[in-house]
Amino acid sequence: MTVLSVNVNKIAVLRNSRGGAEPDVVQAARACLDAGAHGITVHPRPDARHVRADDVVALALLTREYGVEFNLEGNPFAPPRPGYPGFLALCEQARPAQATLVPDGDAQLTSDHGFDFIRDGDALRPLIAELKALGCRVSVFADAHVDPDRYRIERAADCGADRVELYTGPYAEAFGEPDEAAVLERFATAAARARAAGLGVNAGHDLSQANLGRFLTGVPGVLEVSIGHALIGEALYAGLAPTVHRYLEIIAAAGGRAG
Numbered sequence: 001m002t003v004l005s006v007n008v009n010k011i012a013v014l015r016n017s018r019g020g021a022e023p024d025v026v027q028a029a030r031a032c033l034d035a036g037a038h039g040i041t042v043h044p045r046p047d048a049r050h051v052r053a054d055d056v057v058a059l060a061l062l063t064r065e066y067g068v069e070f071n072l073e074g075n076p077f078a079p080p081r082p083g084y085p086g087f088l089a090l091c092e093q094a095r096p097a098q099a100t101l102v103p104d105g106d107a108q109l110t111s112d113h114g115f116d117f118i119r120d121g122d123a124l125r126p127l128i129a130e131l132k133a134l135g136c137r138v139s140v141f142a143d144a145h146v147d148p149d150r151y152r153i154e155r156a157a158d159c160g161a162d163r164v165e166l167y168t169g170p171y172a173e174a175f176g177e178p179d180e181a182a183v184l185e186r187f188a189t190a191a192a193r194a195r196a197a198g199l200g201v202n203a204g205h206d207l208s209q210a211n212l213g214r215f216l217t218g219v220p221g222v223l224e225v226s227i228g229h230a231l232i233g234e235a236l237y238a239g240l241a242p243t244v245h246r247y248l249e250i251i252a253a254a255g256g257r258a259g
């Protein structure tokens with residue numbers, strides 16, 4: 001059962017480029033949900049480059065209205081600043097169904113690595129406990145492409161996480177290249193090890209209509225994919241609803257859930 005959570009960060013990028021209210025992030029999210037998307041994801045960044053704290057609150061209300069999952073992503077270690085109250089404070093306000101912890105920094109163009117659970121475990125454990133006390137399922141961003149022993153993905157379970165989100169950027173880079181099969185195999189191994197440790201497995205980053213099907217076929221049992229950049233870009237040509245439909249068809253064809 002793979003569910004599709006649409007990341008609407010990029011709608012906010014367009015809106016912010018003119019400083020007004022259009023395109024409207026909530027309206028775009030509503031269009032995705034009306035088209036059958038199973039949930040909405042956002043990853044507010046402390047520099048407010050796309051979605052902001054007020055969007056998070058509005059999307060929390062929308063997803064509650066639809067009875068679907070709201071997945072809020074962010075770095076729990078990033079300090080608050082004007083306009084960004086901090087990830088835990090945002091979660092306390094919005095009460096997302098799922099909080100996904102990502103070890104990113106302002107200088108990063110986008111997320112480009114997962115946690116090192118051996119190094120970061122002690123710091124993550126109390127924060128994960130706090131998020132779970134708020135009622136959130138907690139997922140943690142994880143590397144699958146490196147030596148599986150280096151990050152020991154199963155250590156995410158010792159931190160109290162419910163799920164890992166496999167960082168799929170390296171798969172997207174390998175897609176169509178000679179090393180694609182080897183990279184996919186590493187993802188499948190990481191997913192199996194995570195599951196054996198009792199963790200659910202999500203996946204995301206740079207997934208697209210082109211590469212999603214082979215990923216889901218090669219890494220069976222993924223519970224959720226969160227997709228934003230490619231999906232919103234593709235929707236510029238085809239429209240949001242047909243694009244969401246296409247993703248649901250790809251998921252169904254790969255043996256996942258269509259709606």
Ligand SMILES: CC(=O)[C@@H](O)[C@H](O)COP(=O)(O)O
Pocket residue numbers: 007009010042043045073102109110111141204205228
């Ligand atoms: C964790 C992850 O892979 C996504 O949230 C991605 O980071 C999207 O964030 P941006 O839209 O800021 O690139």
Ligand SMILES: NCC(=O)COP(=O)(O)O
Pocket residue numbers: 007041043073165203204205206207226227228229230231
């Ligand atoms: N967690 C990944 C996500 O939300 C979307 O990433 P991308 O599709 O924008 O690369």
